[in-house]
Amino acid sequence: MLSDADRKKAADILMAAEKDRKQAVQLSKTFPDITLDDSYAISREVARRKMAAGARLIGHKVGLTSKAMQRSSQIDEPDYGHLFDDMMVADGAKIAHDGYCRPRVEIELAFIMGKALKGPGVGLPEVLRATEFVVPAIEIVDARLIDPRKIMDTVADNGAAAGIVIGGRPVGPRDIDLRWVGGIMYRNSEIGRGERRALPHHRAQARADPRAAVRD
Secondary structure, eight states, X not given: OOOHHHHHHHHHHHHHHHHHTOOBOOHHHHSTTOOHHHHHHHHXXXXXXXXXXXXXXXXXXXXXXXXXXXXXXXXXXXXXEEEEGGGEEOTTOOOOGGGSSSEEEEEEEEEEESSOOOOSSOOHHHHHHHXXXXXEEEEEEEOSXXXXXXHHHHHHTGGGEEEEEEOSOOBOTXXXXXXXXXXXXXXXXXXXXXXXXXXXXXXXXXXXXXXXGGOO
């Protein structure tokens, strides 16, 4: 467990890396005693500073939703990050590569909430009732810490969330089977395909984790 001073130092490192667009040494190396609770506290500290500077919290990023990815990261729940208004990118916009440290893109689903969710005791039915609609999205992920990263590094680094593009036709969360949603990406006219086949749980289930509901 880290001291409050070390947590603030870690937040300084992450914010400097993001500002300078230059990856920093993994926090798990700089602070060998870091725990997952420390990582969430560091992520919240960075979020607090951004909001104090004028950023507006608009949602949360949910990662590691599959059990296979959780096992590979040695955790038993999804990880979570913050989404701010200045991370929104217009559909069809051009994005400068040098605006990030090491950007990548991932196909996602965005759950647009009609009602607030607050745990504990949030389950799949509550998530579906609170969701107004679901839209396809592209997440821009950016590692502010160098590889190889441990789960403590990723969580502290806001789950690597750096931007989000929302587009497509909104659909009701119960109008389609979200377990079978696929996506196609193009890069320089070449097609790359990514699918989530036969997920063992509903895509909304990650939003229903009762432990996650009390993180912030």
